[in-house]
Amino acid sequence: MSMDADDLREAPLKPYRVLxxxxxxxxxxxxxxxxxxxxxxxxxxxxxxxxxxxxPFYRDEVNPERSLYWFSFNLNKRSITLDMEIEDxxxxxxxxxxxxxxxxxxxxxxxxxxxxxxxxxxxxSNPGLIMISITPFGQSGPYSHFKGPDIVNMAMxxxxxxxxxxxxxxxRISHPQSYLHAAMEGAVGGLIALYYRxxxxxxQHVDVSAQQSVIxxxxxxxxxxxxxxxxxxxxxxxxxxxxxxxxxxxxxxWPCKDGFVSFFLMADPSTIPGILQMVDWMEEEGIDVxxxxxxxxxxxxxxxxxEEEYERMGVPxxxxxxxxxxxxxxxxxxxxxxxxxxxxxxxxx
Amino acid sequence: MPxxxxxxxxxxxxxxxxxxPVTTKYLADHGATxxxxxxxxRTDILRRLPPYKGEEPGVDRSxxxxxxxxxxxxxxxxxSTPKGIQVAERLIAWADIVAENFSPGAMGKWGLDxxxxxxxxxxxxYYSASSQGQGGPHGRMRGFGDTLVSLxxxxxxxxxxxGAPTPPHGAYTDFIAPRFGAVSILAALDYRRRTGKxxxxxxxxxxxxxxxxxxxxxxxxxxxxxxxxxxxxxxxxAPHGAYPCQGEDRWCVIAVxxxxxxNALCKVMGNPPWSRDDKFSTLSMxxxxxxxxxxxxxxxxxxxxPEQVMQTLQKEGVAAGVVQRPSDLFSDPQLAHRxxxxxxxxxxIGPHAYDGIPFHLSETPGELARAAPCIGQxxxxxxxxxLGMSDEEVAELVVTGALE
Numbered sequence: 115m116s117m118d119a120d121d122l123r124e125a126p127l128k129p130y131r132v133l134x135x136x137x138x139x140x141x142x143x144x145x146x147x148x149x150x151x152x153x154x155x156x157x158x159x160x161x162x163x164x165x166x167x168x169x170p171f172y173r174d175e176v177n178p179e180r181s182l183y184w185f186s187f188n189l190n191k192r193s194i195t196l197d198m199e200i201e202d203x204x205x206x207x208x209x210x211x212x213x214x215x216x217x218x219x220x221x222x223x224x225x226x227x228x229x230x231x232x233x234x235x236x237x238x239s240n241p242g243l244i245m246i247s248i249t250p251f252g253q254s255g256p257y258s259h260f261k262g263p264d265i266v267n268m269a270m271x272x273x274x275x276x277x278x279x280x281x282x283x284x285x286r287i288s289h290p291q292s293y294l295h296a297a298m299e300g301a302v303g304g305l306i307a308l309y310y311r312x313x314x315x316x317x318q319h320v321d322v323s324a325q326q327s328v329i330x331x332x333x334x335x336x337x338x339x340x341x342x343x344x345x346x347x348x349x350x351x352x353x354x355x356x357x358x359x360x361x362x363x364x365x366x367x368w369p370c371k372d373g374f375v376s377f378f379l380m381a382d383p384s385t386i387p388g389i390l391q392m393v394d395w396m397e398e399e400g401i402d403v404x405x406x407x408x409x410x411x412x413x414x415x416x417x418x419x420x421e422e423e424y425e426r427m428g429v430p431x432x433x434x435x436x437x438x439x440x441x442x443x444x445x446x447x448x449x450x451x452x453x454x455x456x457x458x459x460x461x462x463x
Numbered sequence: 464m465p466x467x468x469x470x471x472x473x474x475x476x477x478x479x480x481x482x483x484p485v486t487t488k489y490l491a492d493h494g495a496t497x498x499x500x501x502x503x504x505r506t507d508i509l510r511r512l513p514p515y516k517g518e519e520p521g522v523d524r525s526x527x528x529x530x531x532x533x534x535x536x537x538x539x540x541x542x543s544t545p546k547g548i549q550v551a552e553r554l555i556a557w558a559d560i561v562a563e564n565f566s567p568g569a570m571g572k573w574g575l576d577x578x579x580x581x582x583x584x585x586x587x588x589y590y591s592a593s594s595q596g597q598g599g600p601h602g603r604m605r606g607f608g609d610t611l612v613s614l615x616x617x618x619x620x621x622x623x624x625x626g627a628p629t630p631p632h633g634a635y636t637d638f639i640a641p642r643f644g645a646v647s648i649l650a651a652l653d654y655r656r657r658t659g660k661x662x663x664x665x666x667x668x669x670x671x672x673x674x675x676x677x678x679x680x681x682x683x684x685x686x687x688x689x690x691x692x693x694x695x696x697x698x699x700x701a702p703h704g705a706y707p708c709q710g711e712d713r714w715c716v717i718a719v720x721x722x723x724x725x726n727a728l729c730k731v732m733g734n735p736p737w738s739r740d741d742k743f744s745t746l747s748m749x750x751x752x753x754x755x756x757x758x759x760x761x762x763x764x765x766x767x768x769p770e771q772v773m774q775t776l777q778k779e780g781v782a783a784g785v786v787q788r789p790s791d792l793f794s795d796p797q798l799a800h801r802x803x804x805x806x807x808x809x810x811x812i813g814p815h816a817y818d819g820i821p822f823h824l825s826e827t828p829g830e831l832a833r834a835a836p837c838i839g840q841x842x843x844x845x846x847x848x849x850l851g852m853s854d855e856e857v858a859e860l861v862v863t864g865a866l867e
Contacts, residue, residue, distance in 0.1 A: 126654035142674070146643070150650045169698060170682040182685060186677030233825070252823070255800030260773075261718075261782035265695065265703060269716040269784040272792050274705065276632030277621060283705040284714050284786045287631055288620040288693045294675045296821070298642035303822035305649035306493050310468035310827050312656060318826040326803055326821035329792060333481075333633030337526030338514040339789040340804075340816040346789060347712070350629045353609070357518055366609050367618060367630055374628060376613030382508050384566075417513070417520050 125151020130215040130308070133157055133207075134191060138165040138290075139262075139324065140220030140248040141187035142297035143304070147216065148190035156191040157207070159198070198229055211236050211243060216304055220248040223258050233319040243317040244307045246300040248293075252323035262324060267292035271328025276335060279350040295331065296324035353378065364424050379427055381414040467494020468827040472652070475551075475558035476500060476535065477575075479507045481608060481637040482592045482668060483564035484531040486644035490560070491534035492820055492829040498554060498845050499535040501838055502542065503867045510838065516812040522838050523811035529835035530817055533807065537836025538845045539866055542573050546865035551575060553850050556583050559655075560648060564592040567602050577663040586661035588651045592644055596667035608634025608668070615672040620679070623694045639675055640668040701749035702728075702756055705786055706764040708772060714786035715769035717760065717776065725749070727779040732763050809834035842866055 128151040134144035135157050148154040156163070165187075166178035173180070197203040208231070211217060217236065219226055226232045226247075233245045247253060250262020251270075260266070268274045268286045278285035303320035311317050329336065335346045344356040351374075352363035366378045381389065393406045409427060472495035476487045479501070491497040501507055509528035516524045538554075541547040551573070555561055561580055563570050570576050570591075577589045594611060595601040612618055612635045622629040647664045655661055673680060679690040695704035697718070705714045719725050722745070729738040737743075737759055742752045749756055764772055769785040776783035785791060792798060793816070801823070804816040812834075820829045846852045846860070860866050 126650035129657070146646055146674075150646070168678075170678060170686060170688070172685055174686060182681040183678040186681055251797050252801050255797045257777075257797035260777045260784075261780070262784075263700070263718045263720070263782050265697070265705075265716045265718050266782050266784035269705070269714075269786045270795075272787050272789055273632065274716070274786050275714075275788050278629050279622075279626070282623060282626070283695070283707070285622060285629065285695055285705070287617060287635075288696075289676050289679055289690070291675060295638075295642070298639075298646070299821045302489055302642055302645045302649070303824060305646060305653070306468045306489070306829075307824055307827070309472075309649060309652060310466075312653065316826055318824050321823040321825070323801055323821050325797065326801060326819065329798075329803065329818055330485075330821060331631070331633055331635060331638040332789070333637070334512070334514065334527045335633065335789045336792060336804075336816070336818055337530050339793060341514045341516050341526040341812070342518055343790075344514070346632070348629070348632070351627060354632075355513065357513075367613065367628065369627070374613070374618070376610045376618060376630070378607065378609045380508070380607065382511075383505055384508070416511075 127152040131155070131213065132216040132218065133210055133214045135217065135219040135221070136248065136297075137163065137220050138168060138183075138187075139250070139293040140218055140246075140297050140300065141165060142294050143218050143246060143248060143300040144191060145187050145189065146298065146301050147304070152216070154191040155210070156188055156193045157210075158193060158195050160195045162195070198231070204229060204231060207231060208236070208239060212239050214240070214243065215308070216244045216246060218246045218248070218300065218304075223247075223249055223253045237317060241317060242311055242315055244304050244311065244320065245317070246304045246320040246322065248296050248300045248322045248324070250292075250324045252326075253321045257325075262292075264290035264292050267296075267324045267328055271325045272332050272335065273328050276332065276346055276348050276354075278348045280348060284348060292324045292328050295327035296322050299327045299330075362421050364419075364421065379424065381411045381416075383412075386411045466827055467830070468824065470494040472496070472560070473558045474498065474560045474562060475554045477551075477561065477563040477565070477570070478592070479564065480509055481531065481634060482640045482644065483562055484509075484535075485638070485641035486564075486590070486592065486648070487535070487562050488531055488533060489641070489645040490648070492831060493824075493827070494829075495560075496849070497535045498538050498558075498841075498849065499532060499836065500551065500554070501537065501539050503539050503838060504541065506838065516815070521811070523809075526812065526815060529809055529812065529815070532835035533817055533831045534833050535836060536841040536845050536849075537839055538842050539839035541865055541867040544863060544865045546860055546863050548573055548575075550846070550850075550860065550865060552583055554845075555580055555587070557850060558584070558587070559652070560588045560590060562590040562592075562648075567591070567593050567597045581661070584661075586655055586659060588648060588655060588661050588664065590644060590648055590664045590666070592640060592666040592668065594667070595669045597665045608637030611636045611668055611672065615669055616676055616679070617672070620676070620690060620692050622692045624692055628692060636668055636672040640666060640671045643671040643674070696753065698750075699746075701746060701753050702760050704757055704760075706757070706761045706772075708764050708767055708769040710768065713769050715764055715772040716784050716786060717764075717772070718782040719749075720746075720782075722746070724781050728776065728781050731775055731779055731781070735759075735763075805831040807831060807834035810837050810840065839866065 130152045132152050132154040144154045162178045166181045166184045168183040170182045171180040251257040265286050274284040300322045307318045338344045346354045349363045351367035353366045355362045367374050393403050397403045474497040476497050476499045478484050487497050510522040512527050514526045612630050618628045618630040682688050697703040700718045700720045703718045705716050743749050773783045803819045805819050806814050808814045846857050
């Protein structure tokens, strides 16, 4: 959505005020509500939010006003500072809550209660308040007080076991992800609560678990265990598949002349026309496609296809030079320009 | 039983595969009436992918499909028949929300693109999820999450710095886009309630995924830096990684940010002499000697189970976790406490577990109540109860093949 003044007037969440008390594990929740037009007030401790110390930094100057991490997840928000360790600060927060629609926080469970600012306290002055709490493991339960930085959440949510090579340790995605999944779940839950509130005035507490949010990235892995009692394993550049007679795998990342290209030979009525076009193109390029021409794509059965057969189909394909993305290609990518998802913003730095 | 937040919200769900069905699942799990429209001749790809009950393929036996389609009503329509299209139009006239994630242009071929649908239902909220948006030079590019994972950069930033990239498991971006999709639908619902206006939501999966690497894009545009994969390393912690434990392919993760946490870890390890070496005395020293540190930590962890390492370290205030296999999730006491896995009785599969909702609402909790539909399972209910058709009308639809 583009954000010029006219559009903002029409923004879908324009009437709502959000108090955002989150740290890095919850930033994106308020950011997405702000992008949709809500008035989001980031409330920072007097020394500034710890997230301001996370790099990378603008021109590599380590400075709380230069954190690109902070910028990314806090644009469109206002900022105030409030010392919630002192009574006056807590009173100001309570007054802000009286006129707020949402409060988002990501402190360890119990912290807000200790300050007298738990959901039960706050709803007394504002029964319509929707409070979104984002934590690694949820508000209660045996692990609820465990520390959950990203790598712990990615491990406990099952993604790390499936990520990386068979013969090297499990690996996490190099840029923290679990907080972002959890923050988005918080936004979904908060807006479901808003729909309910607008029909009957009752707010509620939204309790998000980052661990569960990560499980929702595992695609088919939990179902494999549930139905077949089979664990998938990390398989490097392959998509793993398990049967009781053994594991098989299909390559999804192929080496090329100058990098890697990603494709999955999914033979389906919706994808076969594309595969046939690709084979024709390869033939025009002078590549030997005799084996590919012999494949009956409509009859291809992935339940019986072997890894060897699959590789044989794929081997001639990535002869052309294509590469897995490296970020600079985006700023000049025509599709991104056209949709203006990326807007240049100036900031007085 | 508590009320459901989205009771009364009606969804004509033409989605398939991953992103669309996961988006509408949020609505279905919170009380919306979601009618999932499928085709028996071009069945949802996920119905034809494993795991199957008993490893026996069948359109109603895939757990992959089932997990994404709880609480939905199953209708089948043959959209190449005029009667099939007519039923689709009646369903749209009933619905608040129309959802689809075909390649851009497909709905238009059936005369069901946004502009046409608006004539049937002027205030419709029309959700289109696609790989790269409805327009632009790549708008018609087909794609699955597997390839978008690379196109968005996630493949490049996952793996070891000295080796080839290794894409995250599971068409990763397919599980980013639905969250943005659900947020946009819910925001549009509120907007419609206030203004009476519907709208077209044009979601690009690629762009939603870029939201998850925002700082890296800024680093590139401002500093000209391309971020490369760093294995399990973190700029603000050491040790920070996965360490081998007792058992086959069993690992734990440990993350130490502060000196206090480092001292706690050393204490748990029994303060071995090496841990007091100057080269590990500060975070920057530990970062500098990370490789050696990782080896030494691994020497310690290998005599314990990952559960032991996690419990012992967390008790002392050090972040640690089990690298859980899918099977471990099913015996995780925290997930049990959260009632993550919910067993539902599927008509063909029988009782089996579904992944639960990551957020709990205190007043109107979502609920997994009905297993995913077998193909076309609820056509009688949808046509008669929801659309108010007579027995004769339904019989005619059957005869003309409109319900295939």
